[in-house]
Amino acid sequence: MRTHARAVVIGGGVVGVSTLYHLARKGWSDSVLVERRELTSGSTWHAAGLLPLFNLSYSVGQIHKYSVALYGTLEQESGLDVGLRKVSNIRLARTRDRMDEYHYYAGVAATIGVTVKFLTPQEVKEIWPLCNVDGIIGAIQHPEDGYIQPADLTQALARAARERGAEINRHTTVIAIERRPSGEWKVATDKGDIVCEHVVSATGNFARATGRMVGINVPVIPVQHQYIVTEAHPEIVARKAKGLPEMGVLRESDSSWYMREEAGGLLLGPYEKGAPACYVDGPSADSEYELFPEDLDRLAPHIETAIARVPAFGEAGVKKVYNGAIAYTPDGSPIVGPAPGLKNFWLNEGHSFGVTAAGGAGWQLAEWIVDGEPTIDMLGVDPRRFGAYAETGYLIEKNEEAYARVFTVHYPDEERVAARPLRQTPCYGRMKALGAVFGSIYGWERPNWFAPLDYALSEADLAKPDVLLNENHPAVGPGERPREKWSFRRSNYFDFVGAECRNVHDNVGLQDMSAFAKLEVSGPGAEGWLNSILTNRIPKAVGRVTLTYLLTSRGGVRAEFTLTRIAPERFYLVSAGALEAHDFDTMEKLLPADMSVRIDKVTTQRGVLVLAGPRSREVLSKVADIDVSNQAFPWLTARRLSIRSAGLIAMRVNFVGELGYELHHPIEMQNTIFDALMAAGAVFGIKPFGIRAMDSLRLEKSYKLVGRELSIEYAALESGLERFVDFDKGPFLGRDALVTWCGKGFENKIVTLEVQGVSDADARGSEPVTKDGVMVGRTTSGGYGWRTGKSLALAMVKPELSNIGSEVDVRILGETRRAVVVPDSPYDPKNAALRQ
Ligand SMILES: Cc1cc2nc3c(=O)[nH]c(=O)nc-3n(C[C@H](O)[C@H](O)[C@H](O)COP(=O)(O)OP(=O)(O)OC[C@H]3O[C@@H](n4cnc5c(N)ncnc54)[C@H](O)[C@@H]3O)c2cc1C
Numbered sequence: 001m002r003t004h005a006r007a008v009v010i011g012g013g014v015v016g017v018s019t020l021y022h023l024a025r026k027g028w029s030d031s032v033l034v035e036r037r038e039l040t041s042g043s044t045w046h047a048a049g050l051l052p053l054f055n056l057s058y059s060v061g062q063i064h065k066y067s068v069a070l071y072g073t074l075e076q077e078s079g080l081d082v083g084l085r086k087v088s089n090i091r092l093a094r095t096r097d098r099m100d101e102y103h104y105y106a107g108v109a110a111t112i113g114v115t116v117k118f119l120t121p122q123e124v125k126e127i128w129p130l131c132n133v134d135g136i137i138g139a140i141q142h143p144e145d146g147y148i149q150p151a152d153l154t155q156a157l158a159r160a161a162r163e164r165g166a167e168i169n170r171h172t173t174v175i176a177i178e179r180r181p182s183g184e185w186k187v188a189t190d191k192g193d194i195v196c197e198h199v200v201s202a203t204g205n206f207a208r209a210t211g212r213m214v215g216i217n218v219p220v221i222p223v224q225h226q227y228i229v230t231e232a233h234p235e236i237v238a239r240k241a242k243g244l245p246e247m248g249v250l251r252e253s254d255s256s257w258y259m260r261e262e263a264g265g266l267l268l269g270p271y272e273k274g275a276p277a278c279y280v281d282g283p284s285a286d287s288e289y290e291l292f293p294e295d296l297d298r299l300a301p302h303i304e305t306a307i308a309r310v311p312a313f314g315e316a317g318v319k320k321v322y323n324g325a326i327a328y329t330p331d332g333s334p335i336v337g338p339a340p341g342l343k344n345f346w347l348n349e350g351h352s353f354g355v356t357a358a359g360g361a362g363w364q365l366a367e368w369i370v371d372g373e374p375t376i377d378m379l380g381v382d383p384r385r386f387g388a389y390a391e392t393g394y395l396i397e398k399n400e401e402a403y404a405r406v407f408t409v410h411y412p413d414e415e416r417v418a419a420r421p422l423r424q425t426p427c428y429g430r431m432k433a434l435g436a437v438f439g440s441i442y443g444w445e446r447p448n449w450f451a452p453l454d455y456a457l458s459e460a461d462l463a464k465p466d467v468l469l470n471e472n473h474p475a476v477g478p479g480e481r482p483r484e485k486w487s488f489r490r491s492n493y494f495d496f497v498g499a500e501c502r503n504v505h506d507n508v509g510l511q512d513m514s515a516f517a518k519l520e521v522s523g524p525g526a527e528g529w530l531n532s533i534l535t536n537r538i539p540k541a542v543g544r545v546t547l548t549y550l551l552t553s554r555g556g557v558r559a560e561f562t563l564t565r566i567a568p569e570r571f572y573l574v575s576a577g578a579l580e581a582h583d584f585d586t587m588e589k590l591l592p593a594d595m596s597v598r599i600d601k602v603t604t605q606r607g608v609l610v611l612a613g614p615r616s617r618e619v620l621s622k623v624a625d626i627d628v629s630n631q632a633f634p635w636l637t638a639r640r641l642s643i644r645s646a647g648l649i650a651m652r653v654n655f656v657g658e659l660g661y662e663l664h665h666p667i668e669m670q671n672t673i674f675d676a677l678m679a680a681g682a683v684f685g686i687k688p689f690g691i692r693a694m695d696s697l698r699l700e701k702s703y704k705l706v707g708r709e710l711s712i713e714y715a716a717l718e719s720g721l722e723r724f725v726d727f728d729k730g731p732f733l734g735r736d737a738l739v740t741w742c743g744k745g746f747e748n749k750i751v752t753l754e755v756q757g758v759s760d761a762d763a764r765g766s767e768p769v770t771k772d773g774v775m776v777g778r779t780t781s782g783g784y785g786w787r788t789g790k791s792l793a794l795a796m797v798k799p800e801l802s803n804i805g806s807e808v809d810v811r812i813l814g815e816t817r818r819a820v821v822v823p824d825s826p827y828d829p830k831n832a833a834l835r836q
Contacts, residue, residue: 001169001191005032007198007369008187010174010210012039014047014154015354016202018362020168021161026370029165032196034189036173037288039158040151042204043354045289046324048227048269049147050249050258051356052089053114054140056105056410058766059380060333061112063360070359071148078156078163083149087248087260089142090124092309094135094254095464097472100488100761101409102140103814110768110811111778117141128247130235130312147249147260150355157358177213183343198369200346201339205325207349209282216339218383219390220350221277222325223403224292225269226299230316232264240264255305255468256407259313266313270302271406273469277396278325294321305468326352330390330398330419332406336361336381337368340585347383352403373552377711384582389443394419408470411486412764413448413692417475421445425514425607426670434688437483437493442578444515447690449484449493450500456481457492488813489761490784493692500693501786504656507685508613510677511694514667515577518602519584522570525596530563530571533590533733535716535725539565545636545651547724549716550586551734555741556712557719559583560704562653564638572638572649572664574608576706590733607667611677612660614833615684620650620661622680635835646672656697657825658833699792700785700827702752708765708780709750709794715741718796720750720824748777749802751795752826753810753819755782758791761813769795769819770809776801779810787827793819 006028009020012035020033035041051068055061074082093099106116119141121133127141158168169191176188177199187194201218203210211218239247249260257270275298283290296303307314327350329335334357335350348365351357361381364374379385390398401418415438421428423444432438435455436447462473462482473482484493503509521530531538536548542565550559559582561573575583584601591597611619620628625642628650633639638651646669654660665673678686702720704710710719715738717725727735755763763782768775777797785792793810801808806821823829 001172001194002030002032002167003192003194005030005194005196007031007200008185008194008196009033009200009202010187011035011042011202011204012168012170013042013044013202013204013354014040014150014157014358015204015348015351015361016200017154017157017161018358019200019202019348019365020166021157021164022362022366023369024161024164024166026366028370032167032169032194034169034172034174034187036171038170039168040154041288043325043327044150044154046291046322047150047355048267049083049150049355050260051146051148052353053109053142053145054091054105056108057333057380058108058112059376059378060357061108061114062376063364063381064356065112065114065360066363067356067359068144070363071153074153074156074160078160080152080156080159082153082156084146085148085246086144086146087246089145089249089251090119090128090139091251091253092124092136092139094137095467095470096137097409097470097487098254099138100813102138104488104764106140106814107767107811110775111766115143117143128250130247130310131250132309132311145249148355153355174210174213185344198344198346200348200365200369202348204327204349204351205279205283207327214339214342214345216341217388217391218335218347218349219329219386219395220327220335221392221395221399222279222327223399224275224278224323225326225403226294226321226323227267227269228299228318229262229267229320229322230265230313231319233266233312233316235312236261236266237264250310252305252309253407254470255302255309257302257306259306259310265316265319266310268303268306268313270299271403272298272302273404274298275400275403277400280392280396283325290324292323294323296321301468326403327354328352328399328402330386330395330402332402333381334361335383336365337378337383338585340384340581341588343589373554373712377707377713379707382582384585385578387442387581389423394422409472411472412488413486413491415439415448415474425512426667427512427674430671430674431512431688436688436690439691441515442580444577446515447512447688449497449690449692450688451483451493451496456483457485461485461492488764494784497692497696498786500687500689501696503685503687504613504658504689504693504697505787506614507687508611508615508619508681509689509693510681510686511610511612511689512608513610513662514607514670516603516608517575517577517580517583518606518664519573519587520570520600520602521573521597522600523597524569525592525594526569526571529592529597531729532731534561534563535721535732535734537726537729538563538571541565542567543638545638545653549721549724551716551738552712553734553737554712555715555734555737557706557710557714557716557721558586558712560706560710562651564649564651566638566649579706605667606664607670609663609665609670609673609677610654610660611663612654612656612658614659615681616658616660619677619681619684619686623676624650630836643673643676648673655703656694657701657703657827659836696783696786699781699783699794700788700825702794702824702826704750704794705781714748714796715746717742718746718748718750746799748796749799750780751797751802751821752824753779753793753795753808754822754826755791755793755810755812755817755819757817758812761815762791763793763810763812767793768811769797770811771801776808785826790826792826
């Protein structure tokens with residue numbers, strides 16, 4: 001065994017071996033993999049081998065697409081048959097909501113370059129004659145999709161990695177991992193130590209145990225998953241004898257199961273409610289090729305629907321039931337990227353579709369490790385999308401929920417209910433009493449919108465066809481009735497959100513944005529360091545506020561901050577709540593070694609109330625102890641003030657495009673401030689507003705969000721950040737790359753679109769944008785603007801189509817809508833409301 005390596009990959013399942021292969025392919029042939037038993041002896045050996053391309057996440061979708069393409073080439077490279085069968089995959093639909101989901105997905109797939117075909121029930125019957133198509137209203141098919149033999153795939157990747165010089169050590173267990181003063185890692189195994197620059201943890205069900213070796217909490221706990229294999233069925237055997245093609249993978253999404261042919265019989269895999277979390281403290285030390293006892297009772301409702309759909313399934317005897325551990329995370333997506341707080345320690349964990357994801361996840365992780373950046377936006381799988389709140393109890397509840405919801409319709413406005421309410425701000429109860437319907441972000445409860453106090457959906461509103469698992473409304477407490485219905489279209493809360501927007505525009509609104517991530521950066525080196533990493537010039541005067549960006553070394557956008565100088569050597573940085581761990585970790589890893597700068601995370605110490613609307617100054621002036629006139633407290637400045645006895649920092653900025661203030665206060669004083677504002681605001685018509693109103697209002701201002709319009713895949717100037725990038729202030733991270741990018745020209749340009757002819761379905765983001773039927777871009781956000789009365793979208797398009805007045809088409813839920821490029825900020829383009 002090598003004693004020194006560039007990288008050590010821990011874990012010889014399909015994910016670890018793919019990572020090793022990709023590292024070797026990028027030239028890091030002096031990399032080593034260690035596996036405690038045999039390759040594939042964790043979860044990989046018993047996987048059903050399906051390769052579902054279907055995924056609504058842009059990151060995961062691209063990862064899956066790459067995998068399927070790679071697996072098709074591996075036999076040639078390694079000389080080993082991987083058992084790839086591109087038999088295609090059909091997903092059935094019984095409801096209009098499901099068809100909406102498929103249409104939305106088909107748009108995402110088109111922007112990624114994945115082929116999706118729509119089928120009629122009759123076409124399904126032709127491909128899958130054993131399927132009863134009663135009640136089916138349509139289906140989609142992925143012609144490129146199919147299944148593979150997971151163990152053979154792993155062996156092929158292993159051979160290809162070895163041939164490129166990488167080393168694989170089986171029967172070698174990592175027992176400790178230590179950081180040496182030099183910054184290198186020492187990976188201690190039962191066969192000796194390996195010193196290396198980088199460590200990759202790809203340990204499947206052992207992820208938390210591996211994390212504990214380096215003091216991190218990896219948010220992965222597996223859930224049990226079963227599939228049933230039947231004896232051969234005469235009809236399938238007869239089909240084979242006639243040389244007919246395999247019928248492919250069939251998914252009855254609305255009954256939550258998959259089925260495919262297996263050795264003349266059928267294989268059924270349900271995703272049921274009530275599947276328990278397992279290996280909470282990790283598998284036992286001698287765990288190998290481990291299965292749990294079968295529990296068919298849990299699957300009974302799914303077996304029934306499977307027999308109704310494919311009667312042959314009920315006619316063949318059960319040959320074997322596999323019940324194995326499948327790694328899960330709270331949102332069901334894997335964890336691929338840097339470990340928070342540790343340099344050169346990487347995670348490739350939490351894979352619930354690991355056979356499908358292994359190729360793409362290994363590829364992007366290798367790009368990240370070797371080149372310092374991935375090439376696709378990985379925010380959807382970034383390990384830092386979870387925070388310290390994601391502890392054991394939370395993981396059990398959320399991961400079981402994620403498993404049970406694999407097949408439910410993934411509405412864009414879905415809000416899952418497990419492990420809630422978790423993080424509550426002090427005004428939670430007050431907001432609830434005002435009718436708040438909450439969403440959850442990064443564990444925080446945050447009002448999405450406000451329902452009238454006596455409002456609830458009727459039975460007729462909730463009526464839905466016979467669907468086993470799909471609920472298009474959230475579960476509620478005992479005695480309560482649901483107040484919102486999820487949809488891909490404008491739903492029941494649409495008009496209520498409109499009323500909130502109008503009140504912010506006409507009067508004044510109050511919003512709880514305490515979930516914002518908040519950092520303080522201080523010290524003698526703080527200004528110089530911030531200037532060296534952020535795009536905008538750091539303000540000289542205390543009390544000045546600026547918007548600034550952290551770029552990647554390639555000039556893409558990694559993070560956005562509202563930065564305020566609060567003292568000569570102290571800066572206050574506010575960013576998106578969901579990105580707290582991501583932004584903090586990225587900044588911390590960039591800190592200079594000379595100890596001249598420190599970062600403090602103050603998220604949970606400070607609450608934020610947003611007061612916005614034309615009457616907001618009048619409200620504030622009634623309660624503040626300072627002059628808040630435009631002269632004394634202009635736009636883009638911050639002031640310390642007191643409201644009653646509570647001291648706070650008020651910033652004249654907001655994300656809705658009206659006169660307004662963000663009030664950053666000690667969190668324990670929130671209700672004092674809240675009550676004072678509500679009392680003072682009563683005569684001015686103050687009302688609370690939620691995230692959905694904010695999203696509509698920000699769209700009308702063409703304000704951008706990280707993960708949507710801003711991404712590592714787009715140059716900051718493609719995303720329209722010219723005003724916030726100061727090329728003259730001296731070097732900063734990403735500047736040189738941007739200059740080079742300017743020289744070679746841009747491939748995209750962000751635009752604001754007015755979408756015409758919309759009646760009930762606005763763009764949501766990720767819809768394809770076409771010109772004369774040819775793809776020219778994708779939307780990044782969309783919705784209805786209540787102040788402008790327009791359906792709007794933000795989109796990345798080819799620069800030649802970015803001129804005002806250019807006409808393109810946006811495909812929304814299968815319908816083509818004409819869209820026109822309009823000037824940015826359709827509402828108040830001169831920012832008069834903000835400056836007044
Ligand atoms: C019943 C079932 C059916 C499934 N069907 C599918 C499917 O159809 N399609 C699909 O894409 N996915 C499927 N999956 C999921 C799939 O099996 C997993 O996502 C995938 O195998 C994960 O691979 P991995 O490499 O991350 O983990 P594993 O295969 O579990 O590999 C992790 C390895 O790390 C090793 N290890 C751990 N700790 C150490 C240590 N300290 N030192 C050295 N080695 C260590 C372990 O021994 C293990 O071999 C299924 C899962 C189940 C349970």
